[in-house]
Amino acid sequence: MKFEESPIFAIFERLGSKAIGTLEKLGRSSLFLMRIFCGVFELLRRSGLLIVQLYSVGVLTFLLIAISGLFVGMVLGLQGYTILSDFGAEQTLGVMVAASLVRELGPVVSALLFAGRAGSALTAEIGIMIVTEQLSGMEMMAVDPIKRIIAPRFFAGLISMPLLAAIFSMIGVLGGYFVGVGLLGVDEGAFWSQMQAGLDFREDILNGVIKSVVFGCVVTWIAVFEGYDTVPTSEGVSRATTRTVVHSAFAILALDFVLTALMFGNL
């Protein structure tokens, strides 16, 4: 039996082709991202394209983010109160709610919701443009589809994400305030003053914003690339949409660990 036909060869061959395929995709997506960034000057002249995309990416996600933020904040207030009151430390409820929202939950949960709401929509939209050969048609007319179609969507996601995360955190804090101070009777002054004493602008707020910018970049990058890379069949579009949500979730959670370790940890 020749070595090429042995099962060991087959295993390594499959592994190797997977690895090469992954690397190839990474390379293509990096070049793709570079071409998107090259489209930024074109985009400045045509801000109308960006505004339309900000509407469909940002404004339409707003309600989802606001309602989720409210409930996450209220749950944090309730859960935090039950545990903190065991130690007689319910005054620190404000710090707990605000720190967990601003540092972690705000950027991460809003990025996950954003991937599910806006990311999947972007992939499906661009994927169907590929299937119906609209992008090839644009190329025929000497219009660069990356500058015209992809770049506005990418930058809309990049701009929307930190704003959405900030809105999520703000509404979450207000939800925690409503439950903690309004319903459970935590002292209002202690709630806010402990929060202000416990949270630092650079350490907490700015790092949260940086996180959400990174997540916004990664999620929209994955979304537009998966759309652009779609196998032009109806099944291809559905797979690409699924991949966007799954890969975004992985990327967000893994990057969150890395960023948290860099920002807050002493690893």
Next chain:
Amino acid sequence: MLHSKSVAFFVGLFVFVGICALFFLAMQVSNLSSFNDRESYHLIAKFENIGGLKVRSPITVSGVRIGRISNISYDKNNYEAIVEMRIDAEYDTFPTDTSASIFTAGLLGEQYISLNVGSEDEFLAPGDELELNQSALVLEEIIGKFLFSRAEERASP
């Protein structure tokens, strides 16, 4: 699709609310409103033991916060901790024999430096060093001393 003007309106509203949220987080949630890059000057104090003191811990006089700790380092020659304090420039009238003590807010709260104003006529200049500093009280040491004294009482009736 909506009319393009109302699209622009909603986008404007969205961006406005987002920026308001950031502003809210900065002012109401974090300490930016009390954080100032105003004029300030440095003083140095050396301690045998700083306990749980951290960078950005508050510095108070008579319970009023007048600055924050900007840096903590260790002097390997004298085996002491060096604490750099950044104090607001308006509070520049501390006598040269002012001393610093490390206290704890509450039983288990965060630690801070309290300055005890002295009585000399001359004032501390920026970069000066405080002498006569009182180290942090370490709870275990106090408990240890207490137990020792109880044991001695028992031993010598």
